[in-house]
Amino acid sequence: MDIVSYNVNGIRAAISKGLLNWMESRKADVYCFQETKAEASQVDLSSFELLGYKHYWFSAEKKGYSGVAIFSKKTPTNIIYGFGDKDYDKEGRIIQADFGDLTVISVYIPSGTSGEERQAYKMEWLDFFYEHIAKVAKKKPNLVVCGDYNICHQPIDIHDPVSNKNSSGFLPEEREWLSQFIDNGFTDSFRHFNKAPHQYSWWTYRAGARANNKGWRIDYCMTNAPLQTRLVDAGIEPTAMHSDHCPVWVKLK
DNA sequence: ATGGCAAGCTAAGCTTGA
Numbered sequence: 001m002d003i004v005s006y007n008v009n010g011i012r013a014a015i016s017k018g019l020l021n022w023m024e025s026r027k028a029d030v031y032c033f034q035e036t037k038a039e040a041s042q043v044d045l046s047s048f049e050l051l052g053y054k055h056y057w058f059s060a061e062k063k064g065y066s067g068v069a070i071f072s073k074k075t076p077t078n079i080i081y082g083f084g085d086k087d088y089d090k091e092g093r094i095i096q097a098d099f100g101d102l103t104v105i106s107v108y109i110p111s112g113t114s115g116e117e118r119q120a121y122k123m124e125w126l127d128f129f130y131e132h133i134a135k136v137a138k139k140k141p142n143l144v145v146c147g148d149y150n151i152c153h154q155p156i157d158i159h160d161p162v163s164n165k166n167s168s169g170f171l172p173e174e175r176e177w178l179s180q181f182i183d184n185g186f187t188d189s190f191r192h193f194n195k196a197p198h199q200y201s202w203w204t205y206r207a208g209a210r211a212n213n214k215g216w217r218i219d220y221c222m223t224n225a226p227l228q229t230r231l232v233d234a235g236i237e238p239t240a241m242h243s244d245h246c247p248v249w250v251k252l253k
Numbered sequence: 254a255t256g257g258c259a260a261g262c263t264a265a266g267c268t269t270g271a
Contacts, residue, residue, distance in 0.1 A: 009259075009260070009270085010259085010260050010261070012260090012261090013259085013260060013261085035260095035270090037260065037261065038261095062262095063261080063262065064260075064261040064262055065261085065262090065268090065269080066269095111269075111270055111271065112271090113269085113270060113271050114268080114269055114270070114271095118269090150270095150271075152271095164271095167271075168271070169271055170271095202271070203271095204257080204258075204270095204271065205257085205258035205259050206256075206257035206258045206259090207256080207257050207258085208257095209257095209258095216271070218271075244258085244259075244270085244271085
């Protein structure tokens, strides 16, 4: 099972930059997308269907904002759109697909960069999400939680940990939250296989950051403990250029 | 310390993003 997570920063923009051709050659079993910034009805779905993908969308109430989706070769045995919470579901940030005994979640954790209010919301959201995942994990033994976490875990995961020590996405309380999430039974699959520094999944569009690899690793494929023996490999794919993020992936046997 | 780029809404500039 080859699972890819990709914050596409607007799926319509990504399509115009060749997302379909990339998906066709990448041939993943499952694509978890974030920041689709569209309703399914705004996209030519037949082009994805021609590639053999079923598609499931959970969009925000606000047009052109946020939104997650799961695309898969196999038809899921079950799909859950959102948390099942009226308030937390307004921004379209989580979708779950079960494939038999394997459960895949695509999540887009809020950014806290646009001000104190949104940072506070992010922290509150993280607590809610943590409890939600704990509940899902009780029912679903094999769980992959893919997405844009908007948090760098360790100094190795960011190009400049010193100047960013007060930046949203690298705050001590966010990093501590991610440590607890991992301690509670999840594996950062990329770090499990790759110990090297300078491996990122997001770069600002500004100031040639990507060309200079001045990035952040904020996208993760987290796998729970029962999947440990099924981990085959994990990686990031910075050559895919349809977004300010790049795809990250995990392979399970 | 500041600014720098892009997507999308809505129709020139605003919001959000990290």
